[in-house]
Amino acid sequence: MRLSTQRPAGHPARAGALRGAHHWRHAFVRPSRHSPPADVAVPPVTITTRTGIRIHGIQTGVLAVKRAHATLRRPAALRLLAIVLDPTWTPLLPILTWVIEHPEGLVVIDTGERAAASDIDSYMAADPANRWFFKRNLPMYVTPAEELATQMRGLGLAPEAVRTVVLTHLHGDHTGGMGFFPYAEFLVARAEYEGQLRRPLGAVRSLWPPCFTPRLIDYDGPALGPFPAIHPLSRAGDLLILPTPGHSYGHQSVLLRDEERCYLFAGDLAFSEDQLRTQGLQGIAHDLDQARATLERTWRFARQTPTVFLPSHDPHALQRLREGE
Numbered sequence: 001m002r003l004s005t006q007r008p009a010g011h012p013a014r015a016g017a018l019r020g021a022h023h024w025r026h027a028f029v030r031p032s033r034h035s036p037p038a039d040v041a042v043p044p045v046t047i048t049t050r051t052g053i054r055i056h057g058i059q060t061g062v063l064a065v066k067r068a069h070a071t072l073r074r075p076a077a078l079r080l081l082a083i084v085l086d087p088t089w090t091p092l093l094p095i096l097t098w099v100i101e102h103p104e105g106l107v108v109i110d111t112g113e114r115a116a117a118s119d120i121d122s123y124m125a126a127d128p129a130n131r132w133f134f135k136r137n138l139p140m141y142v143t144p145a146e147e148l149a150t151q152m153r154g155l156g157l158a159p160e161a162v163r164t165v166v167l168t169h170l171h172g173d174h175t176g177g178m179g180f181f182p183y184a185e186f187l188v189a190r191a192e193y194e195g196q197l198r199r200p201l202g203a204v205r206s207l208w209p210p211c212f213t214p215r216l217i218d219y220d221g222p223a224l225g226p227f228p229a230i231h232p233l234s235r236a237g238d239l240l241i242l243p244t245p246g247h248s249y250g251h252q253s254v255l256l257r258d259e260e261r262c263y264l265f266a267g268d269l270a271f272s273e274d275q276l277r278t279q280g281l282q283g284i285a286h287d288l289d290q291a292r293a294t295l296e297r298t299w300r301f302a303r304q305t306p307t308v309f310l311p312s313h314d315p316h317a318l319q320r321l322r323e324g325e
């Protein structure tokens with residue numbers, strides 16, 4: 001990560017950027033109008049680290065969020081209402097997933113969305129609350145060719161061979177592709193799983209496949225820099241899970257350590273590197289104090305250690321992976 005205080009270039013203008021409803025009533029009582037993306041699928045980005053590990057960055061379609069979702073508006077207590085009432089949208093953002101070809105096995109981080117998510121009415125028919133929220137506040141566009149399993153096969157990787165899937169959290173756009181991995185163990189933070197069972201917030205339980213019986217992570221490993229504890233993922237010690245709560249009940253991130261730098265697969269810890277650098281809060285945070293502490297720890301870590309910051313919805317993440325910054 002470059003430690004410049006300059007703001008990075010803004011999001012590239014994308015064909016098909018959403019046109020927001022022009023009045024809050026539109027956002028509240030009926031779906032905002034927006035145009036589906038005209039872009040063709042973004043090809044995966046593959047790099048090989050100094051230690052010979054291959055990382056694939058795979059975009060499984062795009063989504064858009066309200067601006068009040070990406071950036072916290074005050075008063076913070078009304079942040080969910082602010083999202084629903086906001087008539088303005090971000091540009092279309094990627095839904096990113098990551099596949100690591102590690103000597104100890106294939107590891108997938110988040111599973112993206114399926115093409116069926118492009119039609120929320122039928123996709124979430126069994127879950128009226130989520131259907132309402134996603135349709136009005138989180139439209140997604142995914143083609144069959146963009147699904148994670150299809151793109152993995154195109155890279156010569158068999159989803160059936162995956163034994164480990166780490167979920168940064170259980171929001172629908174990170175779990176839609178879980179069914180592609182029938183033989184994998186899913187690793188989820190205990191706080192995330194138990195919180196979403198108690199009171200679902202962004203998790204679409206009606207879409208969880210039968211193979212989803214996750215192993216719950218409690219972070220029993222040692223501290224790592226500003227992080228109080230980690231969960232080791234590889235025996236070699238180069239791959240581990242970090243607790244990064246705040247965005248959701250028990251959000252977590254994955255860290256791959258190379259000889260010269262770290263790759264931080266950061267889920268929805270921040271929408272962009274700029275948001276991390278400026279310690280900017282999102283409107284969708286479950287716990288703002290935790291979100292603030294996570295941003296501060298992550299930024300402190302990134303300043304101490306050369307880190308490629310790879311959140312799930314950053315239009316510049318694939319480019320940073322390619323360039324190693």
Ligand SMILES: [Zn+2]
Nearest residue numbers: 169171247268
């Ligand atoms: Zn999320």
